[in-house]
Amino acid sequence: MTAFAFRDGRMFAEGVDVPALADEIGTPFYCYSTSALTANYRNFAGAFPADALIAYSVKANGNLAVLRTLAKLGAGADVVSGGELKKALAAGIPAEKIVFSGVGKTRAELALGLQAGIHQFNVESEAELETLSEIAAGMGAIAPVAIRVNPDIDARTHAKISTGIAETKFGIPWTRAREGYARAAALPGLKIVGVDMHIGSQITELEPFGQALARMSELIAMLRSDGHQVARADAGGGLGVNYGNRMPGLKIADYANLVAQFARDQNVSLILEPGRLIAASAGILVARVIHVKDGENRRFAILDAGMNDFLRPALYGAHHEIVCVAPREDAPMESYEVVGPVCETSDSFGAHLLPRLRAGDLVAILMTGAYGAAMASAYNARPPAAEVVVHGKRWSIVRPKMSDDEHLRLDRIPDWLA
Ligand code: LLP
Numbered sequence: 001m002t003a004f005a006f007r008d009g010r011m012f013a014e015g016v017d018v019p020a021l022a023d024e025i026g027t028p029f030y031c032y033s034t035s036a037l038t039a040n041y042r043n044f045a046g047a048f049p050a051d052a053l054i055a056y057s058v059k060a061n062g063n064l065a066v067l068r069t070l071a072k073l074g075a076g077a078d079v080v081s082g083g084e085l086k087k088a089l090a091a092g093i094p095a096e097k098i099v100f101s102g103v104g105k106t107r108a109e110l111a112l113g114l115q116a117g118i119h120q121f122n123v124e125s126e127a128e129l130e131t132l133s134e135i136a137a138g139m140g141a142i143a144p145v146a147i148r149v150n151p152d153i154d155a156r157t158h159a160k161i162s163t164g165i166a167e168t169k170f171g172i173p174w175t176r177a178r179e180g181y182a183r184a185a186a187l188p189g190l191k192i193v194g195v196d197m198h199i200g201s202q203i204t205e206l207e208p209f210g211q212a213l214a215r216m217s218e219l220i221a222m223l224r225s226d227g228h229q230v231a232r233a234d235a236g237g238g239l240g241v242n243y244g245n246r247m248p249g250l251k252i253a254d255y256a257n258l259v260a261q262f263a264r265d266q267n268v269s270l271i272l273e274p275g276r277l278i279a280a281s282a283g284i285l286v287a288r289v290i291h292v293k294d295g296e297n298r299r300f301a302i303l304d305a306g307m308n309d310f311l312r313p314a315l316y317g318a319h320h321e322i323v324c325v326a327p328r329e330d331a332p333m334e335s336y337e338v339v340g341p342v343c344e345t346s347d348s349f350g351a352h353l354l355p356r357l358r359a360g361d362l363v364a365i366l367m368t369g370a371y372g373a374a375m376a377s378a379y380n381a382r383p384p385a386a387e388v389v390v391h392g393k394r395w396s397i398v399r400p401k402m403s404d405d406e407h408l409r410l411d412r413i414p415d416w417l418a
Protein backbone atom coordinates (compact mmCIF):
# COMPACT_ATOMS: atom_id res chain seq x y z
CA MET A 1 0.00 0.00 0.00
CA THR A 2 2.73 2.42 -1.01
CA ALA A 3 0.18 4.99 -2.14
CA PHE A 4 -0.77 5.38 1.54
CA ALA A 5 2.42 6.20 3.42
CA PHE A 6 3.36 8.08 6.59
CA ARG A 7 5.29 11.32 6.50
CA ASP A 8 6.22 13.03 9.75
CA GLY A 9 3.70 10.89 11.61
CA ARG A 10 0.74 11.62 9.34
CA MET A 11 -0.78 9.40 6.72
CA PHE A 12 -0.73 10.64 3.15
CA ALA A 13 -2.74 9.36 0.23
CA GLU A 14 -0.30 10.10 -2.58
CA GLY A 15 0.33 13.82 -1.99
CA VAL A 16 -2.78 14.44 0.11
CA ASP A 17 -2.61 14.79 3.91
CA VAL A 18 -5.32 12.38 5.11
CA PRO A 19 -5.99 13.95 8.55
CA ALA A 20 -6.33 17.37 6.92
CA LEU A 21 -8.69 15.91 4.32
CA ALA A 22 -10.77 14.32 7.09
CA ASP A 23 -11.01 17.67 8.88
CA GLU A 24 -12.12 19.33 5.66
CA ILE A 25 -14.74 16.88 4.39
CA GLY A 26 -15.76 14.95 7.49
CA THR A 27 -15.76 11.21 8.12
CA PRO A 28 -16.28 8.43 7.25
CA PHE A 29 -14.98 8.35 3.69
CA TYR A 30 -13.31 5.93 1.31
CA CYS A 31 -10.16 7.25 -0.28
CA TYR A 32 -8.88 5.76 -3.53
CA SER A 33 -5.45 6.32 -5.03
CA THR A 34 -5.18 6.85 -8.77
CA SER A 35 -1.54 5.77 -8.80
CA ALA A 36 -2.35 2.51 -6.96
CA LEU A 37 -5.23 1.73 -9.32
CA THR A 38 -2.97 2.45 -12.26
CA ALA A 39 -0.09 0.36 -10.95
CA ASN A 40 -2.38 -2.55 -10.07
CA TYR A 41 -3.96 -2.49 -13.50
CA ARG A 42 -0.62 -2.23 -15.32
CA ASN A 43 0.97 -4.98 -13.23
CA PHE A 44 -1.88 -7.28 -14.05
CA ALA A 45 -2.37 -6.38 -17.72
CA GLY A 46 1.36 -6.42 -18.37
CA ALA A 47 1.62 -10.05 -17.29
CA PHE A 48 -0.65 -11.26 -20.11
CA PRO A 49 -0.32 -11.42 -23.89
CA ALA A 50 -1.04 -8.03 -25.47
CA ASP A 51 -4.24 -9.24 -27.14
CA ALA A 52 -5.84 -10.37 -23.85
CA LEU A 53 -8.95 -8.43 -22.85
CA ILE A 54 -8.69 -7.26 -19.24
CA ALA A 55 -12.34 -6.90 -18.28
CA TYR A 56 -12.24 -5.24 -14.85
CA SER A 57 -14.97 -6.68 -12.67
CA VAL A 58 -17.12 -3.63 -11.97
CA LYS A 59 -18.74 -5.18 -8.89
CA ALA A 60 -15.50 -4.74 -6.92
CA ASN A 61 -15.69 -0.96 -7.16
CA GLY A 62 -18.04 0.63 -9.65
CA ASN A 63 -17.44 4.27 -8.88
CA LEU A 64 -17.45 6.18 -12.17
CA ALA A 65 -14.13 7.85 -11.35
CA VAL A 66 -12.53 4.45 -10.77
CA LEU A 67 -14.02 3.10 -13.98
CA ARG A 68 -12.88 6.14 -15.95
CA THR A 69 -9.37 5.82 -14.56
CA LEU A 70 -9.26 2.22 -15.73
CA ALA A 71 -10.94 3.02 -19.05
CA LYS A 72 -8.12 5.46 -19.83
CA LEU A 73 -5.63 2.66 -19.25
CA GLY A 74 -7.42 0.54 -21.82
CA ALA A 75 -9.45 -1.67 -19.49
CA GLY A 76 -12.62 -3.40 -20.50
CA ALA A 77 -15.35 -4.39 -18.05
CA ASP A 78 -17.07 -7.45 -16.68
CA VAL A 79 -20.60 -6.43 -15.69
CA VAL A 80 -23.38 -8.37 -13.98
CA SER A 81 -26.37 -6.05 -14.23
CA GLY A 82 -27.90 -3.42 -16.47
CA GLY A 83 -26.80 -0.87 -13.90
CA GLU A 84 -23.17 -1.94 -14.14
CA LEU A 85 -23.38 -2.01 -17.92
CA LYS A 86 -24.64 1.58 -17.95
CA LYS A 87 -21.92 2.67 -15.54
CA ALA A 88 -19.19 1.04 -17.62
CA LEU A 89 -20.46 2.74 -20.78
CA ALA A 90 -20.90 6.08 -18.99
CA ALA A 91 -17.29 5.87 -17.79
CA GLY A 92 -16.11 5.52 -21.37
CA ILE A 93 -15.43 1.79 -21.54
CA PRO A 94 -16.27 0.79 -25.13
CA ALA A 95 -19.02 -1.80 -25.60
CA GLU A 96 -16.58 -3.96 -27.59
CA LYS A 97 -14.61 -4.45 -24.37
CA ILE A 98 -17.56 -5.37 -22.15
CA VAL A 99 -18.56 -8.90 -21.13
CA PHE A 100 -21.85 -9.55 -19.38
CA SER A 101 -21.86 -12.25 -16.67
CA GLY A 102 -24.43 -13.22 -14.04
CA VAL A 103 -26.93 -16.01 -13.34
CA GLY A 104 -30.05 -13.88 -13.55
CA LYS A 105 -29.96 -11.42 -16.41
CA THR A 106 -33.46 -10.12 -17.14
CA ARG A 107 -34.89 -9.71 -20.64
CA ALA A 108 -34.41 -5.96 -20.33
CA GLU A 109 -30.77 -6.41 -19.35
CA LEU A 110 -30.09 -8.82 -22.22
CA ALA A 111 -31.70 -6.36 -24.65
CA LEU A 112 -29.57 -3.56 -23.24
CA GLY A 113 -26.42 -5.59 -23.87
CA LEU A 114 -27.53 -6.35 -27.42
CA GLN A 115 -28.37 -2.73 -28.15
CA ALA A 116 -25.00 -1.61 -26.84
CA GLY A 117 -23.22 -4.22 -28.94
CA ILE A 118 -21.16 -5.76 -26.16
CA HIS A 119 -18.24 -8.11 -26.73
CA GLN A 120 -19.71 -11.22 -25.14
CA PHE A 121 -22.56 -12.65 -23.11
CA ASN A 122 -21.41 -15.18 -20.54
CA VAL A 123 -24.52 -17.33 -20.47
CA GLU A 124 -25.16 -19.28 -17.28
CA SER A 125 -28.11 -21.56 -18.09
CA GLU A 126 -30.00 -23.26 -20.89
CA ALA A 127 -32.97 -21.02 -20.07
CA GLU A 128 -30.84 -17.94 -20.59
CA LEU A 129 -29.68 -19.27 -23.98
CA GLU A 130 -33.30 -19.58 -25.09
CA THR A 131 -34.24 -16.12 -23.86
CA LEU A 132 -31.19 -14.44 -25.36
CA SER A 133 -31.82 -16.19 -28.67
CA GLU A 134 -35.42 -15.06 -28.74
CA ILE A 135 -34.55 -11.43 -27.96
CA ALA A 136 -31.61 -11.28 -30.37
CA ALA A 137 -33.60 -12.86 -33.20
CA GLY A 138 -36.46 -10.41 -32.50
CA MET A 139 -34.04 -7.49 -32.81
CA GLY A 140 -32.35 -8.90 -35.88
CA ALA A 141 -29.12 -9.03 -33.86
CA ILE A 142 -26.53 -11.71 -33.28
CA ALA A 143 -25.47 -12.27 -29.66
CA PRO A 144 -21.82 -13.33 -29.16
CA VAL A 145 -22.05 -16.14 -26.63
CA ALA A 146 -19.75 -18.03 -24.30
CA ILE A 147 -21.23 -20.52 -21.89
CA ARG A 148 -20.07 -20.17 -18.32
CA VAL A 149 -19.12 -23.68 -17.40
CA ASN A 150 -19.14 -24.84 -13.81
CA PRO A 151 -16.03 -27.04 -13.71
CA ASP A 152 -16.81 -28.50 -10.26
CA ILE A 153 -13.48 -27.44 -8.81
CA ASP A 154 -13.05 -26.34 -5.21
CA ALA A 155 -11.24 -23.01 -5.22
CA ARG A 156 -10.43 -23.49 -1.51
CA THR A 157 -11.58 -20.02 -0.57
CA HIS A 158 -14.35 -18.74 1.76
CA ALA A 159 -17.52 -20.77 1.14
CA LYS A 160 -19.54 -17.62 0.47
CA ILE A 161 -17.34 -16.62 -2.47
CA SER A 162 -16.58 -20.05 -3.91
CA THR A 163 -18.42 -20.40 -7.21
CA GLY A 164 -16.85 -23.28 -9.12
CA ILE A 165 -18.19 -26.32 -7.27
CA ALA A 166 -21.19 -28.21 -8.56
CA GLU A 167 -23.41 -27.26 -5.59
CA THR A 168 -23.38 -23.55 -6.46
CA LYS A 169 -25.87 -21.77 -8.69
CA PHE A 170 -23.19 -20.66 -11.15
CA GLY A 171 -22.76 -21.75 -14.73
CA ILE A 172 -23.84 -24.85 -16.57
CA PRO A 173 -22.40 -28.07 -15.07
CA TRP A 174 -19.41 -29.09 -17.14
CA THR A 175 -20.96 -32.53 -17.58
CA ARG A 176 -23.80 -30.84 -19.50
CA ALA A 177 -21.75 -28.20 -21.32
CA ARG A 178 -21.59 -30.18 -24.56
CA GLU A 179 -25.39 -30.30 -24.82
CA GLY A 180 -25.51 -26.61 -23.92
CA TYR A 181 -23.25 -25.73 -26.83
CA ALA A 182 -25.22 -27.95 -29.18
CA ARG A 183 -28.38 -26.12 -28.12
CA ALA A 184 -26.70 -22.72 -28.59
CA ALA A 185 -25.56 -23.68 -32.09
CA ALA A 186 -29.10 -24.67 -33.04
CA LEU A 187 -30.74 -21.47 -31.83
CA PRO A 188 -31.17 -18.38 -34.01
CA GLY A 189 -29.57 -15.08 -33.04
CA LEU A 190 -26.61 -16.63 -31.21
CA LYS A 191 -22.99 -16.95 -32.26
CA ILE A 192 -20.71 -19.15 -30.22
CA VAL A 193 -17.44 -17.32 -29.60
CA GLY A 194 -15.86 -19.11 -26.67
CA VAL A 195 -15.94 -20.62 -23.22
CA ASP A 196 -16.09 -18.99 -19.79
CA MET A 197 -15.45 -19.88 -16.17
CA HIS A 198 -15.08 -18.16 -12.81
CA ILE A 199 -14.39 -20.44 -9.87
CA GLY A 200 -14.39 -18.01 -6.97
CA SER A 201 -12.79 -15.00 -5.36
CA GLN A 202 -9.86 -14.35 -2.99
CA ILE A 203 -8.18 -17.51 -4.27
CA THR A 204 -4.68 -17.89 -2.88
CA GLU A 205 -3.47 -21.10 -4.53
CA LEU A 206 -2.62 -21.85 -8.14
CA GLU A 207 -3.85 -25.46 -8.22
CA PRO A 208 -7.59 -24.80 -8.43
CA PHE A 209 -7.01 -22.56 -11.45
CA GLY A 210 -4.84 -25.26 -13.01
CA GLN A 211 -7.47 -27.93 -12.41
CA ALA A 212 -10.26 -25.78 -13.81
CA LEU A 213 -8.23 -24.81 -16.90
CA ALA A 214 -7.46 -28.49 -17.52
CA ARG A 215 -11.19 -29.15 -17.56
CA MET A 216 -11.69 -26.23 -19.91
CA SER A 217 -9.02 -27.65 -22.24
CA GLU A 218 -10.83 -30.99 -22.38
CA LEU A 219 -14.07 -29.19 -23.08
CA ILE A 220 -12.60 -27.01 -25.85
CA ALA A 221 -11.27 -30.11 -27.61
CA MET A 222 -14.66 -31.77 -27.36
CA LEU A 223 -16.50 -28.67 -28.61
CA ARG A 224 -14.16 -28.29 -31.57
CA SER A 225 -14.64 -31.93 -32.46
CA ASP A 226 -18.36 -31.16 -32.46
CA GLY A 227 -17.68 -28.44 -35.02
CA HIS A 228 -18.00 -25.34 -32.80
CA GLN A 229 -15.83 -22.26 -33.18
CA VAL A 230 -14.05 -21.65 -29.89
CA ALA A 231 -11.93 -18.55 -30.40
CA ARG A 232 -11.95 -17.10 -26.89
CA ALA A 233 -11.58 -18.30 -23.31
CA ASP A 234 -12.68 -16.18 -20.38
CA ALA A 235 -10.81 -17.34 -17.27
CA GLY A 236 -12.82 -15.12 -14.90
CA GLY A 237 -11.32 -13.32 -11.92
CA GLY A 238 -10.57 -14.52 -8.44
CA LEU A 239 -6.94 -13.76 -7.65
CA GLY A 240 -6.50 -13.23 -3.93
CA VAL A 241 -4.74 -10.28 -2.34
CA ASN A 242 -2.73 -10.15 0.86
CA TYR A 243 -4.99 -8.79 3.57
CA GLY A 244 -2.20 -9.18 6.08
CA ASN A 245 -3.48 -12.31 7.81
CA ARG A 246 -1.88 -14.78 5.46
CA MET A 247 0.49 -14.55 2.55
CA PRO A 248 -1.35 -14.93 -0.72
CA GLY A 249 1.05 -17.59 -1.99
CA LEU A 250 0.00 -16.61 -5.46
CA LYS A 251 2.01 -14.40 -7.74
CA ILE A 252 0.44 -12.64 -10.71
CA ALA A 253 3.30 -13.87 -12.90
CA ASP A 254 2.69 -17.53 -11.97
CA TYR A 255 -1.03 -17.19 -12.60
CA ALA A 256 -0.43 -15.34 -15.87
CA ASN A 257 2.03 -17.99 -17.07
CA LEU A 258 -0.45 -20.74 -16.31
CA VAL A 259 -3.27 -18.99 -18.15
CA ALA A 260 -1.11 -17.85 -21.08
CA GLN A 261 0.19 -21.41 -21.53
CA PHE A 262 -3.39 -22.66 -21.61
CA ALA A 263 -4.28 -20.00 -24.20
CA ARG A 264 -1.33 -20.98 -26.39
CA ASP A 265 -2.10 -24.69 -26.12
CA GLN A 266 -5.74 -24.14 -26.93
CA ASN A 267 -5.18 -21.40 -29.48
CA VAL A 268 -7.71 -19.07 -27.88
CA SER A 269 -7.58 -15.36 -27.11
CA LEU A 270 -7.95 -14.56 -23.43
CA ILE A 271 -10.42 -12.62 -21.35
CA LEU A 272 -9.62 -11.98 -17.68
CA GLU A 273 -12.02 -10.50 -15.12
CA PRO A 274 -9.96 -9.22 -12.19
CA GLY A 275 -11.76 -7.14 -9.58
CA ARG A 276 -10.21 -7.32 -6.14
CA LEU A 277 -6.64 -7.36 -7.37
CA ILE A 278 -7.11 -4.03 -9.14
CA ALA A 279 -9.10 -2.17 -6.50
CA ALA A 280 -8.47 -3.59 -3.01
CA SER A 281 -5.08 -2.08 -2.22
CA ALA A 282 -6.03 1.19 -3.91
CA GLY A 283 -8.49 2.14 -1.18
CA ILE A 284 -8.77 2.89 2.53
CA LEU A 285 -11.76 3.73 4.70
CA VAL A 286 -11.09 6.68 6.99
CA ALA A 287 -13.18 6.91 10.15
CA ARG A 288 -13.17 8.79 13.43
CA VAL A 289 -13.41 7.34 16.91
CA ILE A 290 -16.71 8.41 18.48
CA HIS A 291 -16.13 6.89 21.91
CA VAL A 292 -13.75 4.57 23.68
CA LYS A 293 -15.55 2.39 26.17
CA ASP A 294 -14.64 -0.42 28.52
CA GLY A 295 -16.73 -3.55 28.44
CA GLU A 296 -16.55 -6.24 31.11
CA ASN A 297 -13.38 -7.74 29.66
CA ARG A 298 -12.40 -5.72 26.62
CA ARG A 299 -12.00 -2.16 25.44
CA PHE A 300 -14.07 -0.99 22.51
CA ALA A 301 -13.16 1.72 20.05
CA ILE A 302 -16.44 2.82 18.49
CA LEU A 303 -16.04 4.33 15.02
CA ASP A 304 -18.31 6.51 12.94
CA ALA A 305 -18.05 3.85 10.17
CA GLY A 306 -20.02 0.66 10.59
CA MET A 307 -20.96 -2.55 8.86
CA ASN A 308 -23.28 -0.56 6.62
CA ASP A 309 -20.22 1.24 5.24
CA PHE A 310 -17.94 -1.78 5.15
CA LEU A 311 -19.50 -5.23 5.34
CA ARG A 312 -16.64 -7.69 4.71
CA PRO A 313 -15.68 -8.31 8.36
CA ALA A 314 -19.32 -8.85 9.40
CA LEU A 315 -20.25 -10.99 6.39
CA TYR A 316 -17.13 -13.10 5.88
CA GLY A 317 -15.22 -12.63 9.15
CA ALA A 318 -12.67 -10.86 6.98
CA HIS A 319 -9.56 -9.38 8.58
CA HIS A 320 -8.54 -5.86 7.57
CA GLU A 321 -5.64 -4.08 9.18
CA ILE A 322 -6.46 -0.80 10.95
CA VAL A 323 -3.99 2.00 11.56
CA CYS A 324 -4.08 5.39 13.24
CA VAL A 325 -3.91 8.12 10.64
CA ALA A 326 -2.06 10.57 12.91
CA PRO A 327 -0.86 8.58 15.92
CA ARG A 328 0.42 10.48 18.95
CA GLU A 329 4.10 9.76 19.41
CA ASP A 330 3.96 8.91 23.10
CA ALA A 331 0.81 6.78 22.95
CA PRO A 332 1.26 3.24 24.36
CA MET A 333 -0.11 0.32 22.37
CA GLU A 334 -3.42 -1.09 23.60
CA SER A 335 -5.84 -3.82 22.55
CA TYR A 336 -9.17 -2.78 21.16
CA GLU A 337 -12.15 -4.37 19.62
CA VAL A 338 -12.86 -1.87 16.88
CA VAL A 339 -16.59 -1.63 16.23
CA GLY A 340 -19.14 0.48 14.41
CA PRO A 341 -22.25 2.15 15.76
CA VAL A 342 -24.73 -0.26 14.14
CA CYS A 343 -27.01 -2.22 16.43
CA GLU A 344 -25.66 -5.69 15.72
CA THR A 345 -22.94 -7.66 17.43
CA SER A 346 -21.60 -8.49 13.96
CA ASP A 347 -20.81 -4.80 13.48
CA SER A 348 -17.19 -5.32 14.42
CA PHE A 349 -13.93 -4.78 12.55
CA GLY A 350 -12.16 -7.21 14.87
CA ALA A 351 -9.45 -7.08 17.54
CA HIS A 352 -6.58 -4.69 16.90
CA LEU A 353 -3.49 -3.45 18.69
CA LEU A 354 -3.42 0.34 18.31
CA PRO A 355 -1.79 3.36 19.90
CA ARG A 356 -4.04 4.50 22.76
CA LEU A 357 -7.16 6.02 21.24
CA ARG A 358 -9.25 8.98 22.30
CA ALA A 359 -12.55 10.23 20.99
CA GLY A 360 -11.92 12.20 17.81
CA ASP A 361 -8.88 10.19 16.69
CA LEU A 362 -8.74 9.13 13.07
CA VAL A 363 -8.16 5.58 11.87
CA ALA A 364 -7.95 3.98 8.44
CA ILE A 365 -9.19 0.51 7.60
CA LEU A 366 -6.80 -0.76 4.93
CA MET A 367 -7.28 -2.70 1.70
CA THR A 368 -10.88 -1.60 1.37
CA GLY A 369 -10.92 -0.40 -2.24
CA ALA A 370 -12.65 -3.59 -3.42
CA TYR A 371 -16.03 -4.77 -2.14
CA GLY A 372 -16.10 -1.84 0.29
CA ALA A 373 -18.25 1.03 -0.97
CA ALA A 374 -19.67 -1.39 -3.54
CA MET A 375 -21.39 -3.40 -0.79
CA ALA A 376 -22.41 -0.49 1.44
CA SER A 377 -26.00 0.03 2.51
CA ALA A 378 -28.03 2.53 4.49
CA TYR A 379 -28.79 0.08 7.32
CA ASN A 380 -29.78 1.88 10.52
CA ALA A 381 -30.68 4.85 8.27
CA ARG A 382 -26.98 5.54 7.92
CA PRO A 383 -26.21 6.77 4.40
CA PRO A 384 -22.93 5.15 3.33
CA ALA A 385 -19.54 6.83 3.52
CA ALA A 386 -18.42 9.35 0.90
CA GLU A 387 -15.86 8.36 -1.71
CA VAL A 388 -12.81 10.42 -2.65
CA VAL A 389 -10.19 9.91 -5.33
CA VAL A 390 -6.71 11.37 -5.00
CA HIS A 391 -4.30 12.08 -7.83
CA GLY A 392 -0.97 13.49 -6.70
CA LYS A 393 -1.78 16.51 -4.58
CA ARG A 394 -5.31 16.73 -5.98
CA TRP A 395 -8.41 15.16 -4.52
CA SER A 396 -12.05 15.08 -5.47
CA ILE A 397 -15.21 13.79 -3.83
CA VAL A 398 -16.44 11.28 -6.38
CA ARG A 399 -19.50 10.24 -4.40
CA PRO A 400 -20.79 12.51 -1.65
CA LYS A 401 -22.29 11.04 1.48
CA MET A 402 -26.02 11.57 1.31
CA SER A 403 -27.35 13.78 4.09
CA ASP A 404 -29.90 12.32 6.48
CA ASP A 405 -32.51 14.61 4.97
CA GLU A 406 -31.75 13.49 1.42
CA HIS A 407 -31.95 9.92 2.59
CA LEU A 408 -35.23 10.58 4.35
CA ARG A 409 -36.73 11.90 1.14
CA LEU A 410 -36.14 8.61 -0.67
CA ASP A 411 -39.16 7.09 1.07
CA ARG A 412 -42.76 8.00 0.20
CA ILE A 413 -45.82 7.96 2.40
CA PRO A 414 -48.82 6.66 0.41
CA ASP A 415 -51.78 9.03 0.13
CA TRP A 416 -54.01 6.82 2.28
CA LEU A 417 -51.63 7.44 5.20
CA ALA A 418 -51.15 11.13 4.57
N1 LLP B 1 -16.05 -12.48 -12.62
C1 LLP B 1 -17.18 -12.93 -12.07
C2 LLP B 1 -18.15 -13.63 -12.90
C3 LLP B 1 -17.40 -12.76 -10.69
O1 LLP B 1 -18.51 -13.23 -10.14
C4 LLP B 1 -16.43 -12.08 -9.90
C5 LLP B 1 -16.63 -11.88 -8.47
C6 LLP B 1 -15.27 -11.60 -10.55
C7 LLP B 1 -15.12 -11.82 -11.91
C8 LLP B 1 -14.21 -10.84 -9.83
O2 LLP B 1 -13.56 -11.60 -8.87
P1 LLP B 1 -12.31 -11.02 -8.09
O3 LLP B 1 -11.19 -10.86 -9.07
O4 LLP B 1 -12.69 -9.72 -7.50
O5 LLP B 1 -12.03 -12.05 -7.06
N2 LLP B 1 -17.96 -9.62 -1.95
C9 LLP B 1 -16.93 -10.63 -1.88
C10 LLP B 1 -16.41 -11.01 -3.26
C11 LLP B 1 -17.47 -11.51 -4.18
C12 LLP B 1 -16.95 -11.83 -5.56
C13 LLP B 1 -18.06 -12.10 -6.50
N3 LLP B 1 -17.65 -12.33 -7.84
C14 LLP B 1 -15.82 -10.15 -0.97
O6 LLP B 1 -15.89 -9.04 -0.46
O7 LLP B 1 -14.88 -10.91 -0.72
